[in-house]
Amino acid sequence: MPRGFQGAIFAVDGVLIGSPETRHQASRHTAVTHEHVPRLAGEGRFAAFADALRFILAVKGAGVRVAAVSPPGNAGRFLDRIRLDTFAAEQRLDYPFISPGLTLPGLFDADLRGRHFPHRALDQTTLIAAAAELGVTVDRCFAVAAVMAGIKVARAAGMAVLGVARLGDEEALLAAGADLAVASLDEVSVEGLGDGRLQVHSVSQERRRRHEERPPNTWLVSYDGFDPQRQGLREALCAVGNGFFVTPSSA
Numbered sequence: 001m002p003r004g005f006q007g008a009i010f011a012v013d014g015v016l017i018g019s020p021e022t023r024h025q026a027s028r029h030t031a032v033t034h035e036h037v038p039r040l041a042g043e044g045r046f047a048a049f050a051d052a053l054r055f056i057l058a059v060k061g062a063g064v065r066v067a068a069v070s071p072p073g074n075a076g077r078f079l080d081r082i083r084l085d086t087f088a089a090e091q092r093l094d095y096p097f098i099s100p101g102l103t104l105p106g107l108f109d110a111d112l113r114g115r116h117f118p119h120r121a122l123d124q125t126t127l128i129a130a131a132a133e134l135g136v137t138v139d140r141c142f143a144v145a146a147v148m149a150g151i152k153v154a155r156a157a158g159m160a161v162l163g164v165a166r167l168g169d170e171e172a173l174l175a176a177g178a179d180l181a182v183a184s185l186d187e188v189s190v191e192g193l194g195d196g197r198l199q200v201h202s203v204s205q206e207r208r209r210r211h212e213e214r215p216p217n218t219w220l221v222s223y224d225g226f227d228p229q230r231q232g233l234r235e236a237l238c239a240v241g242n243g244f245f246v247t248p249s250s251a
Contacts, residue, residue: 004194005160007136008059009127012070012113014146015164016052016104017078048082048104052164054091055185057084060107061095062190067110067130071122079104079113110134122150127157142198144185148176162188162198 010016060066068079082104088095097107105111110133112126131138143154146164154161155177163173163181170181180198182188189201227234239248 004196005064005140005142007065007067007131007134007141008056008193009067009069009130009134009141009143009154009159010052010056011122011143011145011147011150012068012079014166015049015144016056016068017048017082018166048079048087049166049185050087050091051185053082053084053087053104054093055188055190056104056107057088057093057095057098058190059193060097062193064193065109065134065136066107067112067134068105068108069112069122069126069130070114123153124157127154127159131157131159140196142179142193145178148172151176151178160196160198 056066080103084102084104084107085098085100087093088098105113110130112130112133115126115129127141127143128138131141134141138158142160142162143150143157144162144164145151145154146166151161151163151173161178163170163176163178164185165173165181165183168183170183173181180188180200182200187200189197189199191201192199235248239246241247
């Protein structure tokens, strides 16, 4: 991919995995608090986001090297339980790099989960180190994050940024510096990565257009002009009834 992205750096929490509470509350546009994470991690109550698995497989299949980053002490270790061979079979996805028993960490070209950096949190140092381990310059990488802090860190590191608006917060992620914010990673055009662009694919663009455009008034049926031959039909079509009585339209 000479002109496009060569590296993708995925934040773990909120992008690749989430707790059942996170997944349920995301659909209600609320957030799970960070103090709940240790308890949920201890109970093993984390699951992968299917759209993220499909996307990271497609990105890898497009020839882009992938990395994972997460702060120490979070739930990133549960990625070892995610079987990509099983997921791919269920989703009918076929990639030559999927082998029996492959787990999600086995897909990473660089794995910085829980790596101890000076501030014990994701910062520019973390992302720059991830790019270096991928063997890619930061300007040829894009980062995937689900929170504004992650978006700002990636932007400060000089990377393109893809925001995952699991809480319906697309506008907030864009304001924080994301080049593109989507509710689902299924919306992202993998083909666009080859040109160094973060964009939604054509089907998603059409879906967004239909969703954002103001629909016509479906309660208004109008006719212009007067046609004696069709006046009776028009009055019948414009009549309003409820099964018991009917009110004819007026000419």
